[in-house]
Amino acid sequence: KAGVTQTPRYLIKTRGQQxxxxxxxxxxxxxxxxxxxxxxxxxxxxxxxxSETQRNKGNFPGRFSGRQFSNSRSEMNVxxxxxxxxxxYLCASSLGVAGGRNEQFFGPGTRLTVL
Amino acid sequence: xxxxxxDPGPLSVPEGAIVSLNCTYSNSAFQYFMWYRQYSRKxxxxxxxxxxxxxxxxxxxxAQVDKSSKYISLFIRDSQPSDSATYLCAMMGAGKSTFGxxxxxxxxx
Numbered sequence: 227k228a229g230v231t232q233t234p235r236y237l238i239k240t241r242g243q244q245x246x247x248x249x250x251x252x253x254x255x256x257x258x259x260x261x262x263x264x265x266x267x268x269x270x271x272x273x274x275x276x277s278e279t280q281r282n283k284g285n286f287p288g289r290f291s292g293r294q295f296s297n298s299r300s301e302m303n304v305x306x307x308x309x310x311x312x313x314x315y316l317c318a319s320s321l322g323v324a325g326g327r328n329e330q331f332f333g334p335g336t337r338l339t340v341l
Numbered sequence: 342x343x344x345x346x347x348d349p350g351p352l353s354v355p356e357g358a359i360v361s362l363n364c365t366y367s368n369s370a371f372q373y374f375m376w377y378r379q380y381s382r383k384x385x386x387x388x389x390x391x392x393x394x395x396x397x398x399x400x401x402x403x404a405q406v407d408k409s410s411k412y413i414s415l416f417i418r419d420s421q422p423s424d425s426a427t428y429l430c431a432m433m434g435a436g437k438s439t440f441g442x443x444x445x446x447x448x449x450x
Contacts, residue, residue: 230384259438268442269385269429282437316384323436329375330431330438332384 228253230319230333238339244305247336251298251319257281258300259330260292263314275300276323304338312340344368347430347441355449360417362428362444367411370435374406376415377429379443385429389415420448 231250239245251258260272271284275294294300298319304311314335320328347364354360362376373392377385389404391397397404403416413432417424425448430441 261440269440271438271440329387329390331387332377334384337382 230317230331232315232317232333232336234336235334236337238341239307240341241307241309243307244303245307245338247302247315247338249300249302249317249319249333251300251317252331255319255321255331256298257320257323257328258294258298259318259320260300260302261316261318262286263316263335264312269316272302274323281323307340309340312338314338342367345430345432345439345441348444349442350444351447352444353447353449354420356420356422358420358448360420360424360446360448362415362417362430362446364413364430364441365411366413366432366439368432368434368439369411371432371439373433374404374413375431375433376402376404377431379427379429381426388428422448422450424448
């Protein structure tokens with residue numbers, strides 16, 4: 227069974243630009259969660275989507291948004307990029323909602339660098 | 342105060358040593374507990390998953406949960422250089438997942 231895939235793997239943008247990251251979950255998984263990982267802040271929860279609906283949201287500004295499609299694939303968008311947005315963005319999928327008894331499986335991440 | 346506190350490390354041990362990695366938590370709603378291993382420039386990989394107090398063993402790895410003390414541990418026996426990675430504890434409950442900041446382990450040959 228194929229794992230979680232994320233594209234692109236690496237991305238370089240400049241301040242003020244916007245970026246869209248993509249995540250394809252494991253086949254059959256309906257929940258997709260997004261996380262930001264930085265050396266200083268660790269792994270921080272952005273949001274979770276289940277059946278095309280946002281279920282939970284972390285403490286990030288409105289510049290961070292996402293959506294999920296009917297095939298469970300998900301996209302994350304960051305507008306008006308700031309230097310502090312440089313991070314590894316991880317996507318995780320699970321069968322059901324992540325807050326319940328469902329293990330999360332992570333993709334390899336997209337490393338975003340903002341110059 | 343963070344809901345999940347993880348021993349910060351870094352930790353450096355000789356090959357063959359027993360390693361103990363620890364996390365404490367404050368939210369009683371957490372019911373499911375996981376350990377992830379993350380190699381440099383890779384996504385976290387699920388190692389262990391448990392939901393009850395007690396021990397769960399998988400090969401050289403043992404996960405221990407003490408809900409009364411809100412404390413979880415991961416033990417690695419006969420550690421190998423290939424175990425060198427960052428280990429993250431994670432907890433689920435009340436509709437959310439919360440991760441520790443990670444402990445970086447280096448096992449020296």
